[in-house]
Amino acid sequence: MLKRYSLALGYYDKALDALAMTRDSSALYAAYANKGDCLMQQNKFAESIASLKKAQEFINPYITNNHKAVLYHNFAYAYSQQKDYAKAFYFKNLENITKDSTNTESIGKAIAEMSAKYELRKKQDSLFINKQELILADAKTKENQRNFIILSIVSIAGVIVFIGIYRIRQLRFRNSLQQKQAEQNALKLTHKYQLSESELKAIRAQMNPHFIFNVLNSIEAYIMENDKRTASRLIQKFATLSRLVLENSTKRLVPADREWKSLMLYTELEAMRYNNAFSYNFLMDDNIQLNRLLLPPMLVQPLIENAILHGLIVGQQPGGHLEVQMMRSDKNICITVADNGVGIGNSKNTIAKNVVKEKSLGLASIKERIEILNNQEGDYTATFEIRSNEDGRGTIALICLSYYEEA
Structure with missing residues (x-):
């Protein structure tokens, strides 16, 4: 594959000029992140970090955790090449936290899907048993049995709706807790980095x-x-x-x-x-x-x-x-x-x-x-x-x- 980074950078600059008028934050994020990656491939780490910081300014809820993890990975690599290991360590931790959050969401979705399949299979078995009972029942009670089936379907639908709402609220609450925990961890890392820097200054002063x-x-x-x-x-x-x-x-x-x-x-x-x-x-x-x-x-x-x-x-x-x-x-x-x-x-x-x-x-x-x-x-x-x-x-x-x- 041809590595025509200079040509690619020219196209990204033109794209950024056009996107600046639209104020499309997702597109601006992608353009700055890709431009920072191209600069990093050319070993222009200072310019790469500047472009990655611009991309970080346009992070919004529509940017997936996978894309943010890639951005933090590029930050960590660029800072490590500049021998700024404290910042490289900081962004590497952010990358790991973001990946962990993505894995947790995937596990939650898988559990919800398995629960839905189990409930569906359970309802299907229940319907099959009811149909067998209808076949054996007396013709005189068909109308009453028909009303019973209708009532059962309505009840099952209500149960499905209730379970769905409950699961959605539970997942939202869990995601909110995970997001707050990630923010607290990032804040703790920032404070530890600042305290370490301050203590180093004190050692140099003494x-x-x-x-x-x-x-x-x-x-x-x-x-x-x-x-x-x-x-x-x-x-x-x-x-x-x-x-x-x-x-x-x-x-x-x-x-x-x-x-x-x-x-x-x-x-x-x-x-x-x-x-x-x-x-x-x-x-x-x-x-x-x-x-x-x-x-x-x-x-x-x-x-x-x-x-x-x-x-x-x-x-x-x-x-x-x-x-x-x-x-x-x-x-x-x-x-x-x-x-x-x-x-x-x-x-x-x-x-x-x-x-x-x-x-x-x-x-x-x-x-x-x-x-x-x-x-x-x-x-x-x-x-x-x-x-x-x-x-x-x-x-x-x-x-x-x-x-x-x-x-």
């Missing part, structure tokens, strides 16, 4: 290359100055922090004592890296048991990073201080990160403006992750706010989470 390189440079400087004891301490703390980050990143909730330890290690490393240019302390309510409390990992660290790099270190102001406090309130656990640095409102020069811009990116990532946590967990609530100190100097960031303990 162990970014600049931080790693700067710590290694500090270790090198201590070695060159023959301060082997300090260099050894720095290496041990850096190794412990790296292990905690990697272990915590694989879990949705981690014990609070491990997360608290990683925050203290990170802060201590930053203080050593800047020659103790600022002081810090970590406070906690007495009624909090860290070994039983569960927290989302890598959620508070960006706030400490912002406080140090964009508040305490800017301008090398003397007397810089960072305070991290964990408090329990009713069913919530609240973590406060406060500093006495330049503050979020004092961006008078170019450097400060760049600081605020970079800081807003980290805060946006935290807000995004909290929103995903609230959407994914029905009984989980999380809030985040940031404000300046009352005297205008320094910043206070507050994160409140649901209080979860290990069972």
Whole structure:
């Protein structure tokens, strides 16, 4: 078979121009889906995905599940070729869900057909028995028997109508449940994908290359100055922090004592890296048991990073201080990160403006992750706010989470 894809694409473009006037969604869906398939055969995956997305916009109730399954299959293949495996996995799941829905509908139709054949055979047998009884009956009762047959036929017809209506309603209800389940599964997949992306951003923020390189440079400087004891301490703390980050990143909730330890290690490393240019302390309510409390990992660290790099270190102001406090309130656990640095409102020069811009990116990532946590967990609530100190100097960031303990 000739593979004249370029010629086919020309025809599809002409067809789309004509169909745009008719607004026939089914025809537009078919044209864009076929055009996306042609582009994919030519390894033009970016253009193919764009055309497949246009086809997705014209999906309507008249598009069969088989056609939608083919569309999701093409999406998964195109994204896999672009090495976007998260989206490829997402559309592959949609393809499987759509195929499962098609199989369920086929089984339901087969059951309904078998039930109808069984009822028909049952009625035929009943009619045959009635006819035999009519043959043996006395001629004087023929008229009464005839009336009985008519009444029986009417009753059977009513039963058939009732069964048919009942089966139709049952199938509609089942299809509605399956559709809602498919939508819920698709929504869960979307939330899991978004949460995974947000957690990856948090990992990259906590162990970014600049931080790693700067710590290694500090270790090198201590070695060159023959301060082997300090260099050894720095290496041990850096190794412990790296292990905690990697272990915590694989879990949705981690014990609070491990997360608290990683925050203290990170802060201590930053203080050593800047020659103790600022002081810090970590406070906690007495009624909090860290070994039983569960927290989302890598959620508070960006706030400490912002406080140090964009508040305490800017301008090398003397007397810089960072305070991290964990408090329990009713069913919530609240973590406060406060500093006495330049503050979020004092961006008078170019450097400060760049600081605020970079800081807003980290805060946006935290807000995004909290929103995903609230959407994914029905009984989980999380809030985040940031404000300046009352005297205008320094910043206070507050994160409140649901209080979860290990069972």
